[in-house]
Amino acid sequence: MRKHILPGLFPELLLSCGVLSAVSPAQAEGPRVLVVSGHPDSKNSIATKTIMEEIGRALPGAELLYLDTAYPDFKIDTDKERQRVRDADIIVLQYPIYWYTPPAIMKRWQEEVFAFGFAHDAKGGLLGGKKLVLSMTSGAPESHYHLGGRMNYPMEMFQIPLQQFANLCGMDFAGMVYTGGYNLGRRETERDKQMEQAKAHARKLVEKIRELAGTAAANEPAAPAGQAMPLVRMAYIELKPEMREAFLAAVTENMRESLKKEPGVLALYCVVAKDNPNKLTFFEMYKDDTAYEVHRNMPHFKKYIETTKDMAVSKELVETAPVELRDQHNTPHEY
Numbered sequence: 379m380r381k382h383i384l385p386g387l388f389p390e391l392l393l394s395c396g397v398l399s400a401v402s403p404a405q406a407e408g409p410r411v412l413v414v415s416g417h418p419d420s421k422n423s424i425a426t427k428t429i430m431e432e433i434g435r436a437l438p439g440a441e442l443l444y445l446d447t448a449y450p451d452f453k454i455d456t457d458k459e460r461q462r463v464r465d466a467d468i469i470v471l472q473y474p475i476y477w478y479t480p481p482a483i484m485k486r487w488q489e490e491v492f493a494f495g496f497a498h499d500a501k502g503g504l505l506g507g508k509k510l511v512l513s514m515t516s517g518a519p520e521s522h523y524h525l526g527g528r529m530n531y532p533m534e535m536f537q538i539p540l541q542q543f544a545n546l547c548g549m550d551f552a553g554m555v556y557t558g559g560y561n562l563g564r565r566e567t568e569r570d571k572q573m574e575q576a577k578a579h580a581r582k583l584v585e586k587i588r589e590l591a592g593t594a595a596a597n598e599p600a601a602p603a604g605q606a607m608p609l610v611r612m613a614y615i616e617l618k619p620e621m622r623e624a625f626l627a628a629v630t631e632n633m634r635e636s637l638k639k640e641p642g643v644l645a646l647y648c649v650v651a652k653d654n655p656n657k658l659t660f661f662e663m664y665k666d667d668t669a670y671e672v673h674r675n676m677p678h679f680k681k682y683i684e685t686t687k688d689m690a691v692s693k694e695l696v697e698t699a700p701v702e703l704r705d706q707h708n709t710p711h712e713y
Protein backbone atom coordinates (compact mmCIF):
# COMPACT_ATOMS: atom_id res chain seq x y z
CA MET A 379 0.00 0.00 0.00
CA ARG A 380 1.22 3.48 -0.75
CA LYS A 381 2.04 5.72 2.15
CA HIS A 382 1.97 9.47 2.06
CA ILE A 383 3.64 12.25 3.88
CA LEU A 384 0.62 14.33 4.82
CA PRO A 385 -2.43 12.35 3.81
CA GLY A 386 -5.37 14.51 3.01
CA LEU A 387 -3.83 17.75 4.22
CA PHE A 388 -2.71 19.36 0.97
CA PRO A 389 -5.98 19.03 -0.94
CA GLU A 390 -7.99 20.37 1.99
CA LEU A 391 -5.63 23.26 2.38
CA LEU A 392 -5.76 23.99 -1.31
CA LEU A 393 -9.51 23.68 -1.41
CA SER A 394 -9.91 26.01 1.56
CA CYS A 395 -7.71 28.54 -0.25
CA GLY A 396 -9.79 28.08 -3.37
CA VAL A 397 -6.76 26.84 -5.33
CA LEU A 398 -8.34 23.50 -6.19
CA SER A 399 -11.93 23.14 -7.14
CA ALA A 400 -11.90 19.37 -7.42
CA VAL A 401 -9.35 16.92 -6.12
CA SER A 402 -8.28 13.99 -8.23
CA PRO A 403 -7.34 10.75 -6.43
CA ALA A 404 -3.66 11.30 -7.27
CA GLN A 405 -3.68 14.80 -5.87
CA ALA A 406 -5.56 13.65 -2.77
CA GLU A 407 -2.64 11.42 -1.86
CA GLY A 408 0.00 14.14 -1.65
CA PRO A 409 3.73 13.61 -2.27
CA ARG A 410 4.96 10.17 -1.23
CA VAL A 411 8.10 9.89 0.86
CA LEU A 412 10.39 6.86 1.02
CA VAL A 413 13.16 6.87 3.63
CA VAL A 414 15.76 4.12 3.17
CA SER A 415 18.07 3.22 6.05
CA GLY A 416 21.41 1.83 4.89
CA HIS A 417 22.63 1.05 8.40
CA PRO A 418 23.93 -2.54 8.55
CA ASP A 419 22.87 -2.99 12.19
CA SER A 420 20.03 -0.56 12.72
CA LYS A 421 18.89 -2.06 16.03
CA ASN A 422 22.23 -1.19 17.65
CA SER A 423 22.58 2.18 15.98
CA ILE A 424 22.16 5.45 17.84
CA ALA A 425 22.15 8.03 15.06
CA THR A 426 20.32 6.30 12.19
CA LYS A 427 17.88 4.57 14.57
CA THR A 428 16.98 7.86 16.26
CA ILE A 429 16.67 9.73 12.97
CA MET A 430 14.43 7.05 11.46
CA GLU A 431 12.22 6.94 14.55
CA GLU A 432 11.90 10.72 14.66
CA ILE A 433 10.95 10.84 10.99
CA GLY A 434 8.38 8.12 11.60
CA ARG A 435 6.87 10.22 14.38
CA ALA A 436 6.93 13.54 12.50
CA LEU A 437 5.81 12.15 9.13
CA PRO A 438 3.60 9.17 9.87
CA GLY A 439 2.77 8.76 6.20
CA ALA A 440 6.39 8.28 5.14
CA GLU A 441 7.47 4.77 4.24
CA LEU A 442 10.50 3.66 6.28
CA LEU A 443 12.61 0.88 4.81
CA TYR A 444 15.38 -0.73 6.89
CA LEU A 445 17.62 -2.54 4.42
CA ASP A 446 19.41 -4.59 7.08
CA THR A 447 16.21 -6.15 8.40
CA ALA A 448 14.56 -6.45 4.99
CA TYR A 449 17.64 -8.05 3.39
CA PRO A 450 19.93 -9.59 6.03
CA ASP A 451 21.24 -11.92 3.30
CA PHE A 452 21.83 -9.07 0.80
CA LYS A 453 19.38 -10.70 -1.65
CA ILE A 454 17.44 -7.69 -2.80
CA ASP A 455 13.94 -8.19 -4.17
CA THR A 456 14.42 -5.95 -7.18
CA ASP A 457 10.79 -6.01 -8.36
CA LYS A 458 9.53 -4.97 -4.94
CA GLU A 459 12.16 -2.27 -4.57
CA ARG A 460 11.58 -0.86 -8.04
CA GLN A 461 7.90 -0.59 -7.24
CA ARG A 462 8.77 1.27 -4.04
CA VAL A 463 10.96 3.67 -6.03
CA ARG A 464 8.26 4.11 -8.69
CA ASP A 465 5.74 4.97 -5.98
CA ALA A 466 7.92 7.56 -4.25
CA ASP A 467 8.09 11.27 -5.04
CA ILE A 468 10.79 12.03 -2.49
CA ILE A 469 13.49 9.46 -1.72
CA VAL A 470 15.70 9.95 1.33
CA LEU A 471 18.83 7.86 1.76
CA GLN A 472 19.79 7.66 5.44
CA TYR A 473 23.19 6.15 6.29
CA PRO A 474 26.25 6.23 8.53
CA ILE A 475 29.49 7.05 6.75
CA TYR A 476 31.63 3.88 6.54
CA TRP A 477 35.00 4.48 4.97
CA TYR A 478 33.71 7.71 3.44
CA THR A 479 30.79 6.07 1.61
CA PRO A 480 27.40 4.58 2.49
CA PRO A 481 27.64 1.02 3.90
CA ALA A 482 27.67 -1.99 1.59
CA ILE A 483 23.98 -2.86 2.06
CA MET A 484 22.93 0.52 0.68
CA LYS A 485 25.35 0.22 -2.21
CA ARG A 486 23.97 -3.25 -2.95
CA TRP A 487 20.39 -1.91 -2.98
CA GLN A 488 21.45 0.90 -5.31
CA GLU A 489 23.29 -1.48 -7.65
CA GLU A 490 20.46 -4.00 -7.82
CA VAL A 491 17.53 -1.63 -8.10
CA PHE A 492 18.66 1.24 -10.32
CA ALA A 493 19.54 -0.79 -13.37
CA PHE A 494 19.79 0.34 -16.98
CA GLY A 495 16.31 0.22 -18.47
CA PHE A 496 14.65 1.00 -15.14
CA ALA A 497 16.54 4.04 -13.85
CA HIS A 498 18.19 5.27 -17.04
CA ASP A 499 18.68 4.32 -20.65
CA ALA A 500 20.58 5.53 -23.67
CA LYS A 501 18.37 8.61 -23.92
CA GLY A 502 18.76 9.71 -20.30
CA GLY A 503 17.23 9.36 -16.85
CA LEU A 504 13.92 7.52 -16.39
CA LEU A 505 13.12 8.67 -12.86
CA GLY A 506 12.34 12.29 -13.69
CA GLY A 507 10.21 14.20 -11.22
CA LYS A 508 11.54 12.38 -8.15
CA LYS A 509 13.66 14.16 -5.60
CA LEU A 510 16.66 12.59 -3.88
CA VAL A 511 17.81 13.74 -0.43
CA LEU A 512 20.94 12.40 1.27
CA SER A 513 21.14 12.19 5.05
CA MET A 514 24.35 10.95 6.65
CA THR A 515 26.16 10.83 9.97
CA SER A 516 29.87 10.39 10.67
CA GLY A 517 32.04 9.40 13.60
CA ALA A 518 34.48 12.25 13.03
CA PRO A 519 33.20 15.70 13.93
CA GLU A 520 32.01 18.01 11.18
CA SER A 521 35.06 20.23 11.78
CA HIS A 522 37.32 17.46 10.41
CA TYR A 523 35.53 17.50 7.05
CA HIS A 524 37.01 20.44 5.19
CA LEU A 525 39.82 21.00 2.75
CA GLY A 526 43.12 20.47 4.51
CA GLY A 527 41.32 19.16 7.62
CA ARG A 528 41.85 15.72 9.15
CA MET A 529 39.53 14.13 6.55
CA ASN A 530 40.93 16.40 3.83
CA TYR A 531 37.66 17.12 2.01
CA PRO A 532 34.23 18.55 2.85
CA MET A 533 31.50 15.94 3.33
CA GLU A 534 29.77 17.31 0.19
CA MET A 535 32.69 16.08 -1.92
CA PHE A 536 32.33 12.52 -0.65
CA GLN A 537 28.70 12.60 -1.83
CA ILE A 538 29.44 13.59 -5.44
CA PRO A 539 28.93 10.03 -6.80
CA LEU A 540 25.42 9.95 -5.30
CA GLN A 541 24.68 13.38 -6.66
CA GLN A 542 25.69 12.21 -10.12
CA PHE A 543 23.65 9.02 -9.57
CA ALA A 544 20.60 11.28 -9.11
CA ASN A 545 21.51 13.24 -12.24
CA LEU A 546 21.99 10.18 -14.41
CA CYS A 547 18.67 8.70 -13.29
CA GLY A 548 16.93 11.99 -14.02
CA MET A 549 16.15 12.63 -10.35
CA ASP A 550 16.35 16.08 -8.89
CA PHE A 551 19.19 16.12 -6.34
CA ALA A 552 17.60 18.01 -3.45
CA GLY A 553 20.60 18.38 -1.15
CA MET A 554 21.85 16.73 2.00
CA VAL A 555 21.58 16.88 5.78
CA TYR A 556 24.75 15.93 7.63
CA THR A 557 25.91 15.77 11.22
CA GLY A 558 29.18 14.41 12.58
CA GLY A 559 30.59 13.58 15.97
CA TYR A 560 28.94 10.20 16.62
CA ASN A 561 32.16 8.86 18.06
CA LEU A 562 32.16 5.04 18.16
CA GLY A 563 34.50 4.83 21.13
CA ARG A 564 32.29 7.13 23.21
CA ARG A 565 28.93 5.61 22.30
CA GLU A 566 28.15 4.51 25.80
CA THR A 567 29.46 7.53 27.73
CA GLU A 568 27.94 9.98 25.22
CA ARG A 569 24.74 8.12 24.37
CA ASP A 570 22.41 10.93 25.48
CA LYS A 571 24.44 13.59 23.68
CA GLN A 572 24.54 11.54 20.46
CA MET A 573 20.80 10.95 20.67
CA GLU A 574 20.16 14.67 21.08
CA GLN A 575 22.38 15.40 18.08
CA ALA A 576 20.47 12.83 16.06
CA LYS A 577 17.14 14.39 17.07
CA ALA A 578 18.37 17.79 15.94
CA HIS A 579 19.49 16.18 12.67
CA ALA A 580 16.04 14.62 12.25
CA ARG A 581 14.34 17.99 12.79
CA LYS A 582 16.39 19.50 9.96
CA LEU A 583 15.63 16.56 7.72
CA VAL A 584 11.90 16.69 8.45
CA GLU A 585 11.89 20.40 7.68
CA LYS A 586 13.63 19.73 4.37
CA ILE A 587 11.19 16.97 3.45
CA ARG A 588 8.24 19.21 4.31
CA GLU A 589 9.66 21.99 2.14
CA LEU A 590 10.16 19.57 -0.74
CA ALA A 591 6.71 18.10 -0.22
CA GLY A 592 5.33 21.61 -0.51
CA THR A 593 7.14 22.03 -3.82
CA ALA A 594 6.03 18.63 -5.01
CA ALA A 595 2.45 19.41 -4.00
CA ALA A 596 2.52 22.54 -6.09
CA ASN A 597 3.21 20.14 -8.95
CA GLU A 598 5.53 22.62 -10.62
CA PRO A 599 9.05 21.26 -10.80
CA ALA A 600 11.64 24.06 -10.77
CA ALA A 601 13.33 22.53 -13.79
CA PRO A 602 12.27 20.02 -16.41
CA ALA A 603 12.34 16.46 -15.09
CA GLY A 604 15.84 15.19 -14.58
CA GLN A 605 17.44 18.57 -14.96
CA ALA A 606 18.92 20.23 -11.86
CA MET A 607 18.73 24.00 -11.71
CA PRO A 608 22.11 25.71 -11.85
CA LEU A 609 22.94 28.49 -9.43
CA VAL A 610 23.64 31.72 -11.29
CA ARG A 611 24.97 34.83 -9.61
CA MET A 612 26.05 38.22 -10.87
CA ALA A 613 28.63 40.28 -9.01
CA TYR A 614 29.40 43.95 -9.61
CA ILE A 615 32.70 45.11 -8.13
CA GLU A 616 34.28 48.54 -8.28
CA LEU A 617 38.01 48.48 -7.53
CA LYS A 618 40.31 50.93 -5.83
CA PRO A 619 42.27 52.16 -8.92
CA GLU A 620 45.68 51.45 -7.36
CA MET A 621 44.60 47.83 -6.62
CA ARG A 622 43.37 47.02 -10.13
CA GLU A 623 46.37 45.03 -11.37
CA ALA A 624 46.74 43.01 -8.16
CA PHE A 625 43.00 42.27 -8.07
CA LEU A 626 42.90 41.11 -11.70
CA ALA A 627 45.87 38.80 -11.11
CA ALA A 628 44.21 37.26 -8.03
CA VAL A 629 40.77 36.89 -9.56
CA THR A 630 41.93 35.38 -12.84
CA GLU A 631 44.06 32.84 -10.94
CA ASN A 632 41.01 31.91 -8.85
CA MET A 633 38.79 31.61 -11.94
CA ARG A 634 41.25 29.38 -13.79
CA GLU A 635 41.88 27.12 -10.79
CA SER A 636 38.13 26.83 -10.13
CA LEU A 637 37.36 25.73 -13.67
CA LYS A 638 40.30 23.34 -13.73
CA LYS A 639 39.62 21.66 -10.38
CA GLU A 640 35.87 21.90 -9.83
CA PRO A 641 33.53 20.15 -12.25
CA GLY A 642 30.60 21.86 -10.48
CA VAL A 643 31.77 25.31 -11.58
CA LEU A 644 30.14 25.55 -14.99
CA ALA A 645 31.13 29.07 -16.07
CA LEU A 646 32.90 32.13 -14.74
CA TYR A 647 33.01 35.30 -16.84
CA CYS A 648 34.50 38.65 -15.91
CA VAL A 649 34.15 41.79 -18.05
CA VAL A 650 35.15 45.39 -17.49
CA ALA A 651 33.19 48.55 -18.36
CA LYS A 652 34.77 50.31 -21.33
CA ASP A 653 34.17 53.72 -19.79
CA ASN A 654 35.53 52.73 -16.37
CA PRO A 655 38.31 50.11 -16.12
CA ASN A 656 37.70 49.75 -12.39
CA LYS A 657 34.11 48.54 -12.78
CA LEU A 658 33.92 44.76 -13.17
CA THR A 659 30.93 42.57 -13.84
CA PHE A 660 31.01 38.85 -13.07
CA PHE A 661 28.71 36.10 -14.28
CA GLU A 662 29.09 32.89 -12.25
CA MET A 663 27.28 29.64 -12.91
CA TYR A 664 27.46 26.63 -10.58
CA LYS A 665 25.90 23.25 -11.16
CA ASP A 666 23.80 23.60 -7.98
CA ASP A 667 23.95 24.82 -4.38
CA THR A 668 26.28 21.99 -3.33
CA ALA A 669 28.78 22.87 -6.07
CA TYR A 670 28.77 26.43 -4.82
CA GLU A 671 29.38 25.25 -1.23
CA VAL A 672 32.29 23.12 -2.41
CA HIS A 673 33.65 26.12 -4.33
CA ARG A 674 33.53 28.35 -1.25
CA ASN A 675 35.66 25.84 0.64
CA MET A 676 38.37 25.43 -1.99
CA PRO A 677 41.85 26.75 -1.07
CA HIS A 678 42.14 28.86 -4.27
CA PHE A 679 38.85 30.59 -3.47
CA LYS A 680 39.83 31.24 0.15
CA LYS A 681 43.21 32.61 -1.01
CA TYR A 682 41.47 34.95 -3.48
CA ILE A 683 39.09 36.24 -0.79
CA GLU A 684 41.96 36.83 1.64
CA THR A 685 44.22 38.51 -0.96
CA THR A 686 41.54 40.85 -2.28
CA LYS A 687 39.71 41.69 0.93
CA ASP A 688 40.83 45.38 0.92
CA MET A 689 40.89 46.02 -2.82
CA ALA A 690 37.31 47.01 -3.64
CA VAL A 691 35.38 50.24 -3.16
CA SER A 692 32.05 48.46 -3.51
CA LYS A 693 30.64 44.99 -4.13
CA GLU A 694 27.12 44.02 -5.10
CA LEU A 695 25.91 40.45 -5.42
CA VAL A 696 22.71 39.62 -7.27
CA GLU A 697 21.17 36.14 -7.03
CA THR A 698 19.36 35.27 -10.25
CA ALA A 699 17.10 32.57 -11.65
CA PRO A 700 17.93 31.17 -15.08
CA VAL A 701 15.62 31.92 -18.00
CA GLU A 702 17.68 30.41 -20.82
CA LEU A 703 21.31 29.27 -20.54
CA ARG A 704 22.81 28.36 -23.85
CA ASP A 705 26.19 28.46 -25.54
CA GLN A 706 28.16 26.65 -28.22
CA HIS A 707 29.54 24.03 -25.82
CA ASN A 708 26.64 22.93 -23.67
CA THR A 709 23.04 22.57 -24.59
CA PRO A 710 20.67 23.58 -21.78
CA HIS A 711 20.01 19.88 -21.15
CA GLU A 712 23.66 19.31 -20.28
CA TYR A 713 23.56 22.05 -17.69
Ligand SMILES: Cc1cc2nc3c(=O)[nH]c(=O)nc-3n(C[C@H](O)[C@H](O)[C@H](O)COP(=O)(O)O)c2cc1C
Nearest residue numbers: 423424425426474475476477478515516517518560
Ligand atom coordinates in the same frame (compact mmCIF):
# COMPACT_ATOMS: atom_id res chain seq x y z
C1 LIG B 1 33.19 0.14 9.47
C2 LIG B 1 33.08 1.57 9.90
C3 LIG B 1 33.64 2.55 9.11
C4 LIG B 1 33.52 3.89 9.48
N1 LIG B 1 34.08 4.84 8.67
C5 LIG B 1 33.98 6.14 9.02
C6 LIG B 1 34.53 7.15 8.18
O1 LIG B 1 35.07 6.90 7.10
N2 LIG B 1 34.43 8.43 8.58
C7 LIG B 1 33.82 8.79 9.76
O2 LIG B 1 33.78 9.99 10.06
N3 LIG B 1 33.24 7.84 10.54
C8 LIG B 1 33.31 6.55 10.20
N4 LIG B 1 32.72 5.58 10.99
C9 LIG B 1 31.89 6.01 12.13
C10 LIG B 1 30.40 6.00 11.77
O3 LIG B 1 30.13 6.89 10.74
C11 LIG B 1 29.57 6.35 12.98
O4 LIG B 1 29.80 5.33 13.91
C12 LIG B 1 28.10 6.41 12.63
O5 LIG B 1 27.81 7.57 11.87
C13 LIG B 1 27.25 6.45 13.88
O6 LIG B 1 25.94 6.16 13.53
P1 LIG B 1 25.06 5.05 14.25
O7 LIG B 1 24.93 5.45 15.70
O8 LIG B 1 23.79 5.09 13.51
O9 LIG B 1 25.80 3.74 14.11
C14 LIG B 1 32.84 4.25 10.67
C15 LIG B 1 32.27 3.24 11.46
C16 LIG B 1 32.39 1.92 11.09
C17 LIG B 1 31.78 0.86 11.96
